Amino acid sequence: MRQAELLLRGAVVVSAEAARPLDLAIRGGRIAWLGEPGTGPTCGEVMDLSGLTLLPGLIDGHVHFREPGGHAHKGTYLSESRAAAAGGVTSVLTMPNTVPFCGTREVLAAVRAAAAGRCHVDYGLHFGVTADNLPELIAVDNVPAFKIYMNETTGISSPLCDEALLARLLALGHPVAAHAEGETLDFLLAMHRRYGTGPLYVVHVALAHEVAALRAAKAAGQWVYGEVTPHHLFLDQRDAARLGPFGDMRPTLKKPSDVAALWEALADGTLDTIATDHAPHLRSEKAAASPPPGVAGLQTMLPLLLDAVAAGRLSLRQVVRLTSRNPALIFGLRDKGELRVGAAADLVAVDPHVRETIRDTDQLTQPGWTPFDGRTVVGRVELTWLRGQLIYRSGEVLGEPQGREIPTRSPGG
Numbered sequence: 001m002r003q004a005e006l007l008l009r010g011a012v013v014v015s016a017e018a019a020r021p022l023d024l025a026i027r028g029g030r031i032a033w034l035g036e037p038g039t040g041p042t043c044g045e046v047m048d049l050s051g052l053t054l055l056p057g058l059i060d061g062h063v064h065f066r067e068p069g070g071h072a073h074k075g076t077y078l079s080e081s082r083a084a085a086a087g088g089v090t091s092v093l094t095m096p097n098t099v100p101f102c103g104t105r106e107v108l109a110a111v112r113a114a115a116a117g118r119c120h121v122d123y124g125l126h127f128g129v130t131a132d133n134l135p136e137l138i139a140v141d142n143v144p145a146f147k148i149y150m151n152e153t154t155g156i157s158s159p160l161c162d163e164a165l166l167a168r169l170l171a172l173g174h175p176v177a178a179h180a181e182g183e184t185l186d187f188l189l190a191m192h193r194r195y196g197t198g199p200l201y202v203v204h205v206a207l208a209h210e211v212a213a214l215r216a217a218k219a220a221g222q223w224v225y226g227e228v229t230p231h232h233l234f235l236d237q238r239d240a241a242r243l244g245p246f247g248d249m250r251p252t253l254k255k256p257s258d259v260a261a262l263w264e265a266l267a268d269g270t271l272d273t274i275a276t277d278h279a280p281h282l283r284s285e286k287a288a289a290s291p292p293p294g295v296a297g298l299q300t301m302l303p304l305l306l307d308a309v310a311a312g313r314l315s316l317r318q319v320v321r322l323t324s325r326n327p328a329l330i331f332g333l334r335d336k337g338e339l340r341v342g343a344a345a346d347l348v349a350v351d352p353h354v355r356e357t358i359r360d361t362d363q364l365t366q367p368g369w370t371p372f373d374g375r376t377v378v379g380r381v382e383l384t385w386l387r388g389q390l391i392y393r394s395g396e397v398l399g400e401p402q403g404r405e406i407p408t409r410s411p412g413g
Protein backbone atom coordinates (compact mmCIF):
# COMPACT_ATOMS: atom_id res chain seq x y z
CA MET A 1 0.00 0.00 0.00
CA ARG A 2 1.00 3.62 -0.39
CA GLN A 3 2.54 5.31 2.60
CA ALA A 4 0.02 6.47 5.17
CA GLU A 5 0.21 9.79 6.98
CA LEU A 6 -0.25 8.68 10.54
CA LEU A 7 0.13 5.40 12.40
CA LEU A 8 -1.58 5.00 15.77
CA ARG A 9 0.24 2.30 17.67
CA GLY A 10 -0.23 0.44 20.93
CA ALA A 11 -3.92 1.04 21.71
CA VAL A 12 -6.69 -1.42 22.40
CA VAL A 13 -9.14 -0.87 19.53
CA VAL A 14 -12.84 -1.32 20.24
CA SER A 15 -15.48 -2.05 17.63
CA ALA A 16 -19.08 -3.13 18.11
CA GLU A 17 -17.86 -6.74 17.93
CA ALA A 18 -14.45 -6.89 19.60
CA ALA A 19 -11.86 -5.13 21.73
CA ARG A 20 -8.22 -6.04 21.06
CA PRO A 21 -4.74 -4.56 20.48
CA LEU A 22 -4.49 -3.28 16.90
CA ASP A 23 -2.52 -0.62 15.07
CA LEU A 24 -4.35 1.79 12.79
CA ALA A 25 -3.09 3.89 9.87
CA ILE A 26 -4.75 7.00 8.44
CA ARG A 27 -4.49 8.47 4.96
CA GLY A 28 -6.56 11.25 3.42
CA GLY A 29 -8.83 11.48 6.46
CA ARG A 30 -9.80 7.82 6.29
CA ILE A 31 -8.73 4.63 7.98
CA ALA A 32 -6.23 3.17 5.50
CA TRP A 33 -5.11 0.11 7.41
CA LEU A 34 -6.02 -1.78 10.57
CA GLY A 35 -4.02 -4.77 11.72
CA GLU A 36 -1.82 -6.69 14.11
CA PRO A 37 0.49 -4.56 16.26
CA GLY A 38 3.88 -3.97 14.67
CA THR A 39 2.90 -5.03 11.15
CA GLY A 40 1.64 -1.68 9.81
CA PRO A 41 2.75 0.38 6.81
CA THR A 42 5.47 2.99 7.03
CA CYS A 43 4.02 6.32 8.03
CA GLY A 44 5.15 9.92 8.08
CA GLU A 45 4.13 10.19 11.70
CA VAL A 46 3.73 7.58 14.43
CA MET A 47 1.85 8.14 17.69
CA ASP A 48 2.26 5.75 20.58
CA LEU A 49 -1.09 5.20 22.32
CA SER A 50 0.08 2.53 24.76
CA GLY A 51 -2.27 2.31 27.72
CA LEU A 52 -5.11 4.00 25.84
CA THR A 53 -8.27 2.61 24.28
CA LEU A 54 -9.35 3.72 20.82
CA LEU A 55 -13.04 3.98 19.91
CA PRO A 56 -14.92 5.37 16.93
CA GLY A 57 -15.75 9.03 17.55
CA LEU A 58 -19.17 9.31 19.14
CA ILE A 59 -22.21 10.33 17.10
CA ASP A 60 -24.66 12.33 19.17
CA GLY A 61 -28.02 12.18 17.41
CA HIS A 62 -29.69 14.77 19.64
CA VAL A 63 -28.17 18.16 20.47
CA HIS A 64 -29.46 21.72 20.65
CA PHE A 65 -27.09 24.31 19.27
CA ARG A 66 -28.87 27.62 19.61
CA GLU A 67 -28.23 29.18 16.22
CA PRO A 68 -29.37 30.98 14.24
CA GLY A 69 -31.14 33.76 16.02
CA GLY A 70 -32.75 34.42 19.33
CA HIS A 71 -31.07 31.89 21.61
CA ALA A 72 -27.47 32.18 20.39
CA HIS A 73 -26.29 33.60 23.73
CA LYS A 74 -26.92 30.12 25.23
CA GLY A 75 -24.47 28.36 22.95
CA THR A 76 -23.30 28.42 19.33
CA TYR A 77 -21.89 25.96 16.83
CA LEU A 78 -18.48 27.31 17.78
CA SER A 79 -18.85 27.05 21.56
CA GLU A 80 -20.80 23.81 21.87
CA SER A 81 -18.74 21.93 19.28
CA ARG A 82 -15.68 22.61 21.45
CA ALA A 83 -17.40 20.67 24.23
CA ALA A 84 -18.15 17.92 21.70
CA ALA A 85 -14.49 17.61 20.70
CA ALA A 86 -13.49 17.49 24.37
CA GLY A 87 -16.09 14.78 24.95
CA GLY A 88 -14.91 12.53 22.10
CA VAL A 89 -18.03 13.34 20.06
CA THR A 90 -17.09 13.79 16.39
CA SER A 91 -20.57 14.06 14.86
CA VAL A 92 -23.64 15.89 16.15
CA LEU A 93 -27.16 16.02 14.79
CA THR A 94 -28.80 19.28 15.79
CA MET A 95 -32.47 19.78 16.64
CA PRO A 96 -34.74 22.32 14.93
CA ASN A 97 -36.25 24.17 17.93
CA THR A 98 -34.15 27.22 17.24
CA VAL A 99 -35.57 30.75 17.13
CA PRO A 100 -36.86 30.90 14.41
CA PHE A 101 -37.92 27.24 14.24
CA CYS A 102 -36.13 25.20 11.56
CA GLY A 103 -39.17 24.02 9.63
CA THR A 104 -38.63 25.84 6.34
CA ARG A 105 -35.89 25.54 3.76
CA GLU A 106 -35.18 29.23 4.32
CA VAL A 107 -34.40 28.72 8.02
CA LEU A 108 -32.49 25.52 7.22
CA ALA A 109 -30.28 27.57 4.90
CA ALA A 110 -29.68 30.01 7.77
CA VAL A 111 -28.72 27.12 10.08
CA ARG A 112 -26.33 25.84 7.42
CA ALA A 113 -24.80 29.30 7.17
CA ALA A 114 -24.44 29.52 10.96
CA ALA A 115 -22.70 26.14 11.13
CA ALA A 116 -20.43 26.48 8.10
CA GLY A 117 -16.82 26.98 9.13
CA ARG A 118 -17.81 27.33 12.80
CA CYS A 119 -18.17 23.76 14.01
CA HIS A 120 -15.26 21.72 15.36
CA VAL A 121 -17.05 18.43 14.60
CA ASP A 122 -19.14 17.14 11.70
CA TYR A 123 -22.86 17.81 11.85
CA GLY A 124 -26.24 16.93 10.43
CA LEU A 125 -29.37 19.04 10.75
CA HIS A 126 -32.70 17.54 11.79
CA PHE A 127 -35.67 19.32 10.21
CA GLY A 128 -38.74 20.32 12.20
CA VAL A 129 -42.38 19.42 11.61
CA THR A 130 -45.02 22.15 11.95
CA ALA A 131 -48.79 22.03 11.57
CA ASP A 132 -48.59 23.10 7.93
CA ASN A 133 -45.12 22.48 6.44
CA LEU A 134 -45.73 19.27 4.49
CA PRO A 135 -44.54 20.87 1.20
CA GLU A 136 -41.27 21.79 2.94
CA LEU A 137 -40.84 18.24 4.27
CA ILE A 138 -41.18 16.81 0.79
CA ALA A 139 -38.78 19.31 -0.79
CA VAL A 140 -36.01 19.53 1.81
CA ASP A 141 -32.66 17.84 1.18
CA ASN A 142 -30.09 16.02 3.31
CA VAL A 143 -31.77 15.93 6.73
CA PRO A 144 -31.22 12.86 8.95
CA ALA A 145 -34.75 12.96 10.39
CA PHE A 146 -37.92 14.98 10.74
CA LYS A 147 -38.38 16.05 14.35
CA ILE A 148 -41.88 16.26 15.79
CA TYR A 149 -42.64 17.72 19.21
CA MET A 150 -45.70 16.15 20.81
CA ASN A 151 -45.10 17.65 24.28
CA GLU A 152 -44.07 21.13 25.41
CA THR A 153 -40.38 21.98 25.78
CA THR A 154 -37.96 24.84 25.04
CA GLY A 155 -39.32 26.86 22.13
CA ILE A 156 -42.35 24.57 21.67
CA SER A 157 -45.66 25.97 22.92
CA SER A 158 -48.00 24.12 20.53
CA PRO A 159 -47.21 20.39 20.51
CA LEU A 160 -48.51 18.44 17.51
CA CYS A 161 -50.78 15.48 18.20
CA ASP A 162 -53.15 15.69 15.25
CA GLU A 163 -53.95 12.27 13.77
CA ALA A 164 -54.26 13.49 10.17
CA LEU A 165 -50.91 15.23 10.37
CA LEU A 166 -49.21 12.20 11.94
CA ALA A 167 -50.70 9.95 9.27
CA ARG A 168 -49.21 12.10 6.50
CA LEU A 169 -45.86 12.50 8.25
CA LEU A 170 -45.38 8.81 9.08
CA ALA A 171 -46.35 7.77 5.56
CA LEU A 172 -43.50 9.82 4.03
CA GLY A 173 -41.09 7.02 4.90
CA HIS A 174 -38.30 9.35 6.05
CA PRO A 175 -37.01 8.78 9.61
CA VAL A 176 -39.17 10.57 12.18
CA ALA A 177 -37.62 11.55 15.53
CA ALA A 178 -40.32 12.16 18.10
CA HIS A 179 -40.54 13.83 21.47
CA ALA A 180 -43.48 11.86 22.91
CA GLU A 181 -43.67 11.26 26.64
CA GLY A 182 -45.76 8.71 28.53
CA GLU A 183 -49.25 8.21 27.10
CA THR A 184 -48.36 10.42 24.16
CA LEU A 185 -45.87 7.73 23.15
CA ASP A 186 -48.60 5.07 23.29
CA PHE A 187 -50.65 7.18 20.88
CA LEU A 188 -47.69 7.79 18.58
CA LEU A 189 -46.77 4.09 18.46
CA ALA A 190 -50.38 3.27 17.53
CA MET A 191 -50.24 5.89 14.75
CA HIS A 192 -46.94 4.49 13.50
CA ARG A 193 -48.33 0.95 13.54
CA ARG A 194 -51.21 2.14 11.39
CA TYR A 195 -49.55 4.62 9.02
CA GLY A 196 -45.78 4.24 9.31
CA THR A 197 -43.69 3.30 6.28
CA GLY A 198 -40.31 4.37 7.71
CA PRO A 199 -38.40 4.24 10.98
CA LEU A 200 -39.65 5.98 14.12
CA TYR A 201 -36.91 7.15 16.49
CA VAL A 202 -38.21 7.87 19.99
CA VAL A 203 -35.98 10.46 21.66
CA HIS A 204 -35.13 10.53 25.36
CA VAL A 205 -37.04 7.48 26.60
CA ALA A 206 -37.21 8.02 30.37
CA LEU A 207 -40.05 6.02 31.95
CA ALA A 208 -40.45 2.30 32.63
CA HIS A 209 -43.83 2.66 30.93
CA GLU A 210 -42.17 4.00 27.76
CA VAL A 211 -39.61 1.18 27.80
CA ALA A 212 -42.43 -1.37 27.98
CA ALA A 213 -44.32 0.29 25.12
CA LEU A 214 -41.20 0.37 22.95
CA ARG A 215 -40.33 -3.24 23.78
CA ALA A 216 -43.84 -4.35 22.81
CA ALA A 217 -43.71 -2.38 19.55
CA LYS A 218 -40.38 -3.99 18.64
CA ALA A 219 -41.69 -7.44 19.51
CA ALA A 220 -44.63 -6.78 17.18
CA GLY A 221 -42.21 -6.01 14.36
CA GLN A 222 -42.58 -2.22 14.27
CA TRP A 223 -39.64 -0.28 12.80
CA VAL A 224 -38.88 1.71 15.95
CA TYR A 225 -35.75 2.80 17.79
CA GLY A 226 -35.27 4.12 21.31
CA GLU A 227 -32.83 6.75 22.54
CA VAL A 228 -31.83 7.44 26.15
CA THR A 229 -29.85 10.34 27.62
CA PRO A 230 -26.97 10.12 30.09
CA HIS A 231 -28.87 12.29 32.58
CA HIS A 232 -31.78 9.84 32.67
CA LEU A 233 -29.31 6.96 33.18
CA PHE A 234 -27.10 8.60 35.80
CA LEU A 235 -29.49 10.92 37.71
CA ASP A 236 -32.93 10.48 39.26
CA GLN A 237 -35.60 12.39 41.21
CA ARG A 238 -33.37 12.63 44.27
CA ASP A 239 -30.83 14.53 42.17
CA ALA A 240 -33.62 16.74 40.83
CA ALA A 241 -34.43 17.76 44.42
CA ARG A 242 -30.76 18.52 45.10
CA LEU A 243 -30.09 20.36 41.82
CA GLY A 244 -33.31 22.38 41.54
CA PRO A 245 -33.51 24.15 38.15
CA PHE A 246 -30.02 22.86 37.29
CA GLY A 247 -31.46 19.35 37.25
CA ASP A 248 -34.62 20.25 35.34
CA MET A 249 -35.09 19.09 31.77
CA ARG A 250 -37.79 17.52 29.54
CA PRO A 251 -38.49 14.75 30.28
CA THR A 252 -37.82 15.47 33.96
CA LEU A 253 -35.65 13.15 36.05
CA LYS A 254 -37.56 10.03 37.05
CA LYS A 255 -37.85 7.51 39.88
CA PRO A 256 -35.04 5.01 40.60
CA SER A 257 -37.36 2.24 39.33
CA ASP A 258 -37.61 4.03 35.96
CA VAL A 259 -33.82 4.37 35.83
CA ALA A 260 -33.49 0.64 36.52
CA ALA A 261 -35.86 -0.07 33.62
CA LEU A 262 -33.67 2.04 31.30
CA TRP A 263 -30.58 0.02 32.23
CA GLU A 264 -32.48 -3.22 31.59
CA ALA A 265 -33.56 -1.83 28.23
CA LEU A 266 -29.93 -1.09 27.32
CA ALA A 267 -29.00 -4.66 28.19
CA ASP A 268 -31.79 -6.32 26.19
CA GLY A 269 -31.56 -4.08 23.12
CA THR A 270 -34.86 -2.23 23.59
CA LEU A 271 -32.86 1.00 23.60
CA ASP A 272 -30.65 1.56 20.57
CA THR A 273 -28.75 4.77 21.17
CA ILE A 274 -27.44 7.03 23.90
CA ALA A 275 -27.58 10.72 22.98
CA THR A 276 -27.12 13.77 25.14
CA ASP A 277 -30.09 16.06 24.43
CA HIS A 278 -27.38 18.68 24.99
CA ALA A 279 -29.43 21.80 25.79
CA PRO A 280 -27.32 24.70 27.02
CA HIS A 281 -28.83 27.46 29.16
CA LEU A 282 -26.93 30.15 31.03
CA ARG A 283 -26.55 29.88 34.79
CA SER A 284 -28.39 33.22 35.14
CA GLU A 285 -31.35 31.85 33.15
CA LYS A 286 -31.49 28.75 35.35
CA ALA A 287 -31.42 30.94 38.47
CA ALA A 288 -34.21 33.23 37.21
CA ALA A 289 -37.93 33.11 38.08
CA SER A 290 -39.07 30.70 35.34
CA PRO A 291 -35.98 28.67 34.46
CA PRO A 292 -35.94 26.93 31.06
CA PRO A 293 -35.58 23.12 31.04
CA GLY A 294 -32.42 21.47 29.71
CA VAL A 295 -28.82 20.66 30.63
CA ALA A 296 -25.53 20.29 28.75
CA GLY A 297 -24.16 16.80 28.12
CA LEU A 298 -21.66 16.65 25.25
CA GLN A 299 -18.51 16.83 27.31
CA THR A 300 -19.62 14.46 30.08
CA MET A 301 -21.35 11.63 28.17
CA LEU A 302 -18.29 9.51 27.40
CA PRO A 303 -16.61 9.91 30.83
CA LEU A 304 -19.89 8.81 32.47
CA LEU A 305 -20.18 5.82 30.14
CA LEU A 306 -16.53 4.86 30.73
CA ASP A 307 -17.26 4.97 34.44
CA ALA A 308 -20.21 2.62 33.88
CA VAL A 309 -17.85 0.31 31.98
CA ALA A 310 -15.37 0.41 34.86
CA ALA A 311 -18.22 -0.46 37.23
CA GLY A 312 -19.24 -3.43 35.06
CA ARG A 313 -22.62 -1.98 34.02
CA LEU A 314 -21.79 -1.80 30.28
CA SER A 315 -19.12 -3.17 27.96
CA LEU A 316 -17.01 -0.95 25.71
CA ARG A 317 -18.48 -2.80 22.72
CA GLN A 318 -21.95 -1.82 23.91
CA VAL A 319 -20.81 1.78 24.25
CA VAL A 320 -19.58 1.69 20.63
CA ARG A 321 -22.88 0.20 19.45
CA LEU A 322 -25.01 2.71 21.37
CA THR A 323 -23.03 5.85 20.63
CA SER A 324 -21.46 5.21 17.21
CA ARG A 325 -22.58 2.28 15.11
CA ASN A 326 -26.31 2.43 15.79
CA PRO A 327 -26.77 6.18 15.27
CA ALA A 328 -24.77 5.91 12.02
CA LEU A 329 -27.02 3.11 10.78
CA ILE A 330 -30.28 4.72 11.91
CA PHE A 331 -29.51 8.13 10.38
CA GLY A 332 -27.74 6.87 7.26
CA LEU A 333 -24.28 8.31 8.01
CA ARG A 334 -22.43 5.94 5.70
CA ASP A 335 -18.77 6.74 6.48
CA LYS A 336 -19.24 7.05 10.22
CA GLY A 337 -19.64 4.94 13.32
CA GLU A 338 -17.21 2.10 12.67
CA LEU A 339 -13.49 1.47 12.75
CA ARG A 340 -12.95 -0.24 9.40
CA VAL A 341 -10.73 0.39 6.41
CA GLY A 342 -12.28 3.09 4.24
CA ALA A 343 -14.34 4.70 7.01
CA ALA A 344 -13.77 8.27 8.16
CA ALA A 345 -10.92 8.44 10.67
CA ASP A 346 -13.17 9.86 13.41
CA LEU A 347 -11.55 8.53 16.56
CA VAL A 348 -11.35 9.06 20.28
CA ALA A 349 -8.58 7.76 22.54
CA VAL A 350 -9.52 7.36 26.18
CA ASP A 351 -7.69 6.39 29.33
CA PRO A 352 -10.11 3.88 30.85
CA HIS A 353 -8.33 3.72 34.22
CA VAL A 354 -7.68 7.29 35.32
CA ARG A 355 -9.93 8.69 38.04
CA GLU A 356 -11.13 12.26 37.61
CA THR A 357 -13.72 14.58 39.10
CA ILE A 358 -16.08 16.36 36.70
CA ARG A 359 -15.94 20.11 37.36
CA ASP A 360 -17.96 23.10 36.14
CA THR A 361 -14.67 24.93 35.64
CA ASP A 362 -13.51 22.38 33.03
CA GLN A 363 -16.65 22.66 30.89
CA LEU A 364 -16.08 24.24 27.47
CA THR A 365 -19.76 24.91 26.82
CA GLN A 366 -20.98 28.49 26.66
CA PRO A 367 -22.85 28.17 30.01
CA GLY A 368 -19.89 26.46 31.73
CA TRP A 369 -21.81 24.26 34.17
CA THR A 370 -22.91 20.64 34.34
CA PRO A 371 -25.36 18.77 36.58
CA PHE A 372 -22.53 16.26 37.14
CA ASP A 373 -20.22 18.80 38.84
CA GLY A 374 -18.40 17.08 41.70
CA ARG A 375 -18.95 13.51 40.45
CA THR A 376 -15.80 11.39 40.31
CA VAL A 377 -15.59 9.02 37.35
CA VAL A 378 -13.10 6.44 36.13
CA GLY A 379 -12.20 7.17 32.50
CA ARG A 380 -11.06 10.28 30.64
CA VAL A 381 -11.04 11.50 27.04
CA GLU A 382 -7.43 12.11 25.97
CA LEU A 383 -7.41 12.65 22.19
CA THR A 384 -10.04 13.20 19.50
CA TRP A 385 -9.55 13.04 15.73
CA LEU A 386 -11.98 14.28 13.09
CA ARG A 387 -11.32 12.76 9.65
CA GLY A 388 -7.70 12.14 10.64
CA GLN A 389 -7.06 15.60 12.11
CA LEU A 390 -6.33 15.84 15.82
CA ILE A 391 -8.96 18.26 17.16
CA TYR A 392 -8.58 17.74 20.91
CA ARG A 393 -5.68 16.85 23.20
CA SER A 394 -5.68 16.76 27.01
CA GLY A 395 -7.90 19.71 27.81
CA GLU A 396 -7.27 21.74 24.66
CA VAL A 397 -9.31 22.07 21.46
CA LEU A 398 -6.90 22.27 18.53
CA GLY A 399 -7.00 24.24 15.30
CA GLU A 400 -9.71 26.05 13.41
CA PRO A 401 -13.18 24.48 13.08
CA GLN A 402 -13.05 21.78 10.37
CA GLY A 403 -16.55 20.32 10.77
CA ARG A 404 -18.66 19.69 7.67
CA GLU A 405 -22.26 18.78 7.06
CA ILE A 406 -22.56 14.99 6.84
CA PRO A 407 -24.14 13.50 3.71
CA THR A 408 -27.28 11.61 4.70
CA ARG A 409 -30.65 10.79 3.16
CA SER A 410 -33.11 13.14 1.55
CA PRO A 411 -36.86 12.61 1.92
CA GLY A 412 -37.29 12.28 -1.84
CA GLY A 413 -35.02 9.19 -1.83
Ligand SMILES: [Zn+2]
Nearest residue numbers: 062064095277
Ligand atom coordinates in the same frame (compact mmCIF):
# COMPACT_ATOMS: atom_id res chain seq x y z
ZN1 LIG B 1 -34.01 17.72 22.90
